[in-house]
Amino acid sequence: MVFRFFQDENKAQGITGSQVQAGISNADDGRIIEKGITLPWLFNPRYSWMAYQCWIECHLDSGMVLHKPLPQSNPEPDTLASGFVSPLDNDFESNVAGVNLKSTGNYTDVVQRMANSDYRFVLKGYGMRAGYQIPIPGLKSVGGVDAVPDERQFGQNTIVGNCSGIPIWYAEWDLWYFVNLPPTKAQVPPPNVALHIAGDQQLSPTIQAPYSQPDGNAVAAIPQTNLGPAVVPKP
C-alpha cells in the first residue's frame, strides 16, 4: 500500500489532455532572442586607449676620458665589501658599515677632453588599444633642438586580445635619436593618452569630488511624509 497524500499536479490544477507536467516544465519557443542586443565599446578612437606608457631616456657622453697611469705601489686590492658572509663574520648582523668606498690606493689619474658632449635620446614605450592600432610616436625636437633619428629604430604592433571581434592591439617602440646642437631646455615628457593627461598639466589645489545623480527612486519634489502620530479614524 502506498500513501499518496498529495494529488497529481495536473489533476490538482485541473489540467487535462496535456503532456506537460504541471508545475515542472517551462515553455520556451527556442528562438534565438539575443539578436539585436548589442553592448557598447570604445568606438570613438579618442576613447580607445586602454594602456599607454611613453618616456624619453636621455644618454649623455660628456666627451671626457680617463687615463690610468701605471701603479707606483702594490697596495691591497680595493673591495666594496664591508663585511663577509663566507666565512660569516661574527659581528655581521651588527655591522652598519654599508658599501666600503675606502680605497687602499694612493694615486691620481689623468682626465682629458676628447670630444664635445654627445646627447642620445631614446623614445621608449608601449600601449594597448581597443579596435585601433597604436601609432608609433616620434620626436621632431628634444631639449629645444632638432632630433635626428639614430640608426636604431624599433617598433611593432601586435594583437593580444579579441574582444568579440574587436582586436586589442599592443605596441612597443624603442627609437633612438641624436642631436647636432647642444640642447637648450628641459624636455616635457610625452603625454599619457590612456590616462588622458600631459606632463605640463595645470594643477589645481583641490580635487573635485565625484558628481552624483539622483537615486532611481527619487522624484523631483519633496515627498509628502507622514511620520507623525497615526491618525485614528473616528468610529
Next chain:
Amino acid sequence: MADTTTGFAVLPDIGLLEYNGATFSSLFKTSVSGVQVPDAAGRTVKYVEWTIYAEGTVTLGSFQPNISGQLAVLRRLLEQFGGTLTYKGKGLGNVVVNQPGGTLYDVAWGPKPKLLEFIPLGAGGPGSAGQLSAMVKWTVTTCIPEVPPQNSVNAGPGLGNVLQFNEETGVSYDDEDYSTITIRGTLEIPLTRYQGNIANRNLVQTADNYRSRYLELVADGFDLTRFRVTRRNFNVSRDKRTLEWDFVLEELPPMGLPPLATHARGTMSARSEANSPALMPYTISLKASYTIRKDEGRRYAWAAFVSLWKFRMEQSRNGVVPQENKKAPQDQQPVPNLPGAGEVIANPLAAGFKATRAIQTALLTSQIKAVQKNTPPPDGVIAIPMSFGFDEGLYLDSKVMTFEATWFLPVTFTSILVASGVWLPKEGAIGGGKLWASSVRDISGAKSWLRNALDPSQEVIVDFAGGQP
C-alpha cells in the same frame, strides 16, 4: 437478534434518546450542558459543544435469559464516534444529529461518546444465567453550530463551509529599519462522517480544499511592489478540519527584482587603476546571481543580467574623458548636463519569451512589446567589455545562475558616479516594481508552481483497536 433497547418502558414514553441505533427506554434520566466554543480569536462562537449525560436501566429483553447480549450490542453501539444522535422531548427541541439525509451534523467528527459505565442491579439470574438488569451511565458530546450551516459546494448536505477564519498579524523592524510582516491564521471547516453515514470512512474534502479559496484573498492584499513573500506555511491538522497558515513578508530594498526571479542578489564594483596611484581609468565589475521560478526558463536570468549590464555600461556616456592638450585642471572640466538614466533597456531579450505561457499580466506583455525594437547603444558610450563569465549551479544548486562581467571605463574621478550608473535604474534590471510583482503574484499566495493539493480520497479512517474486528 439481540434487543437493542434498554428494555420495555413501564413509564410513559415522553422524549427519546437514541444513539447509533441504541434506544434508551423511558427508564432513563438525562442532563444536558452546553459549552460555547469560541473561535481562535475569542470573538465569536464557532459551535456549541453539547454534552448529554444519561442514566438508564437495562432490563431483560424478550425471551432473553440475561442481558449479556444486550450489553454487548449496546457497548458496541454506544462507543462509536459519529453515530446518529436523537434527543427529543426533553426541552431542548428535537435534536437529530448526523442523521443520513438530515440537516444537522456534528462539526468535529462527532458525536463522540465519552463515558460508558455499567452498574449491575440486583442479583443475577438462576444458575449461570447471568445478570438480569443493570444501570447504564453514558455521556456523549456533540458539536453543532447554533446557526444552521450553509450547504457546502463540495461537502455533503449540512456540512457548512467554514467554521472559523481569522488571523493575527505582526510587524517587526530590523536594525536597518526594514519591515517584516507576519500574518498567521486559522481556517477550520466542519467534518464528520460523510452525510452522517457512520459506515463511511472516507473523506470528500479537507481544510486544504479551502486553502486557495480563502488564502488567495489574503494574498491579493499583499503589496508586492513593496514586499516579497519569504515564507508560507500551510499545516493541516490530523483530523483534516483545521488549516493553520502563515505568511511572512519582507520589505523589498530600493532595487526591485527582475521579473520571474524569486531570488536575485548581486554587486557592482568600481575600482580605479590598481597598478599605480590613479583615480582613473576604472574597471567596473558586475556580478549577480538569480533564481528564476521553476516553471519559467532559466534564460530569464541571462535576460536580467545582460539588460542590467547593457544599461550600466551605457551610462558611461555621462562620463568625462579629459583632453591631453587642454591645460585647464581636469577636475574643472565640467560634467555635462546629465541626460538622465534614459530608457531602461527593460528587456529586449524578453521579446523572445512572448510565446511562453501567459503567466505575465498585460503589464509585462506591454513592456515586452515596448522593447522589441533593436536598441543599439547610444552615442558617446565610452566603455568596453573586458571580461565575462558565468556559473551554472549544478544538481541541487541548479536553481541558481550567476553571471559576472567587467568593463573598462576611462572616465575622470569626477564623473565616475554618473558614468557607472550607480543606483540606477529604479526598477532593477528589467522591470521590478509592478512588473516583478505581477510576474510572481501567482506563486506568492496559497500555492506555488506546484500546488501540492491534499488529496481527500487518500484519507480513510482506520480503527486499529477501537472499532469492530
